[in-house]
Amino acid sequence: MNLIFQPTFSLPQSFPVQHFGYSSRFKVPLRFKNASTKLWDTFLFDFIFDTGAEVSLAPEYLMTNYNYTPLCCGSIRGVIERGDCVAVTRLAWVSLKLVDIYNTESKEIYAKFSFCPSSTIMIIGMKDLIENLGFHKEIRNGYLILTTV
Numbered sequence: 001m002n003l004i005f006q007p008t009f010s011l012p013q014s015f016p017v018q019h020f021g022y023s024s025r026f027k028v029p030l031r032f033k034n035a036s037t038k039l040w041d042t043f044l045f046d047f048i049f050d051t052g053a054e055v056s057l058a059p060e061y062l063m064t065n066y067n068y069t070p071l072c073c074g075s076i077r078g079v080i081e082r083g084d085c086v087a088v089t090r091l092a093w094v095s096l097k098l099v100d101i102y103n104t105e106s107k108e109i110y111a112k113f114s115f116c117p118s119s120t121i122m123i124i125g126m127k128d129l130i131e132n133l134g135f136h137k138e139i140r141n142g143y144l145i146l147t148t149v
Contacts (some may be wrong), residue, residue: 003100032066053125089114
């Protein structure tokens with residue numbers, strides 16, 4: 001199955017990046033399972049596909065309505081090593097589906113999320129996607145294509 005995602009931002013091809021040859025941000029809509037009804041919610045949240053992120057990142061308010069299994073508390077930091085760039089988080093397993101530009105849904109995936117109390121960029125990390133979907137990624141005509149196996 002191919003899942004196709006559109007770019008939201010691109011750098012020129014002359015800007016080298018290890019994984020793709022150039023850097024882009026891709027919008028990946030996610031669907032979560034409702035905590036009270038246990039049904040898949042119709043509302044989609046747009047996450048950024050990040051090839052360098054091992055764990056996904058989301059604001060804590062998503063924990064109030066959606067299914068999750070808490071793991072632990074901790075902190076997370078990006079590539080900038082400043083004290084104000086460290087966020088206290090709650091790590092949890094979350095059940096989700098990826099939804100592409102044609103409304104094609106992936107199978108159910110369990111992924112680790114770091115939930116931050118402050119507003120944060122929503123990022124979908126690669127590690128759990130690779131382990132759960134076993135996908136191959138490629139860029140074709142500016143679109144991200146995930147081929148699941």
